[in-house]
Ligand SMILES: [Zn+2]
């Protein structure tokens with residue numbers, strides 16, 4: 001069992017819930033596809049390959065549960081669906097996303113890069129920044145090359 005799955009099981013136990021095969025299957029798919037920002041429907045299709053009996057509602061409920069436990073993040077990439085990704089360890093501030101307006105690809109920027117902006121906000125507004133969700137829109141390397 002992966003570290004994420006073990007931590008999930010612990011947290012479920014604290015809430016008096018069980019790590020059912022279905023819950024484990026949903027988490028496993030997200031772990032296997034790290035960095036892909038799968039939508040709930042895509043996750044459902046992948047889980048169904050191994051568990052043909054699972055329902056879409058179960059997958060929705062499990063994703064909401066994982067989100068409430070901070071094991072996954074829900075992302076809104078403005079494409080009309082809920083997408084999910086693993087909550088990365090050692091990430092105080094959330095990483096940024098580069099969204100290509102031509103092919104729809106999503107790339108991650110691991111570095112925060114906003115420290116000086118955050119300091120400036122604290123200095124000028126007296127507001128302490130603890131997190132952010134940054135989406136950059138533009139054109140990816142591949143699309144620029146094929147123009
Ligand atoms: Zn930051």
Ligand SMILES: [Zn+2]
Nearest residue numbers: 100103140143
């Ligand atoms: Zn592109």
Ligand SMILES: [Zn+2]
Nearest residue numbers: 085095097108
């Ligand atoms: Zn991401």
